[in-house]
Amino acid sequence: MSIKNNLIEIEKNICLACERSKRNRNEVALVAVSKNNPPEKIKIAYDNGLRIFGENRVQELIAKIDLLPDDIEWHMIGHLQRNKVKYIVGRVSLIHSVDSFKLAETISKEAIKKGIIQDILIEINVSGEESKHGIASKEAYELVREVSYLPGVRIKGLMTIAPLSEDSEANRPHFAKLKHLSVDIPNKNIDNNNIGDLKVLSMGMTGDYAVAIEEGASLIRLGTGVFK
Numbered sequence: 001m002s003i004k005n006n007l008i009e010i011e012k013n014i015c016l017a018c019e020r021s022k023r024n025r026n027e028v029a030l031v032a033v034s035k036n037n038p039p040e041k042i043k044i045a046y047d048n049g050l051r052i053f054g055e056n057r058v059q060e061l062i063a064k065i066d067l068l069p070d071d072i073e074w075h076m077i078g079h080l081q082r083n084k085v086k087y088i089v090g091r092v093s094l095i096h097s098v099d100s101f102k103l104a105e106t107i108s109k110e111a112i113k114k115g116i117i118q119d120i121l122i123e124i125n126v127s128g129e130e131s132k133h134g135i136a137s138k139e140a141y142e143l144v145r146e147v148s149y150l151p152g153v154r155i156k157g158l159m160t161i162a163p164l165s166e167d168s169e170a171n172r173p174h175f176a177k178l179k180h181l182s183v184d185i186p187n188k189n190i191d192n193n194n195i196g197d198l199k200v201l202s203m204g205m206t207g208d209y210a211v212a213i214e215e216g217a218s219l220i221r222l223g224t225g226v227f228k
């Protein structure tokens with residue numbers, strides 16, 4: 001399969017999932033996860049219309065930013081160490097993987113130093129799988145509340161990495177739970193600070209993005225599906 005054909009297939013599936021769930025196609029954006037793929041392949045995806053690319057390693061990400069067109073929106077989707085924050089703040093439009101106050105604080109300080117506000121998502125381990133990064137669901141409200149007071153970051157929404165599964169239906173409850181938290185947390189917001197509406201929901205990968213869209217995903221992260 002070519003990247004072009006992959007994208008035609010993905011677009012069809014996105015449209016069908018939107019129809020099934022009575023959503024607008026423009027509520028869902030595709031993040032092409034380009035990790036492990038060389039810049040030449042990313043350029044082909046770019047030439048086929050993609051503008052949002054996600055990477056999970058800082059070094060690989062910054063190397064690619066310098067080699068590819070300026071109008072790409074880069075997203076950091078992988079686990080982020082605090083000592084690497086300085087390399088990506090202001091260079092990526094969204095960091096999906098913020099799962100601790102200390103990490104958010106480091107991002108905020110770096111953003112202020114650079115005179116910007118960095119958009120972030122809070123990563124939640126909705127499935128409770130032990131091997132996963134992300135904060136536990138029951139701690140999510142408190143983390144969002146604390147992070148919302150940091151002046152250098154803006155929380156746009158929530159992200160989760162669902163378990164790998166042969167059966168995409170198995171992840172439906174996890175996606176539904178993330179959606180539920182995105183409504184519940186702002187409703188609980190008694191401090192009336194700047195939590196905002198947590199509109200962005202980053203969930204769904206190649207194996208389960210149709211289900212994720214049906215449950216409210218606004219960003220789907222596809223690697224294999226795009227680049228296979």
Ligand SMILES: *Cc1c(COP(=O)(O)O)cnc(C)c1O
Pocket residue numbers: 033035056077078161205206207221222223224225
């Ligand atoms: C690799 C990766 C993806 C893409 O996974 P595929 O199954 O190849 O679509 C999505 N999200 C994260 C955080 C990843 O690391």
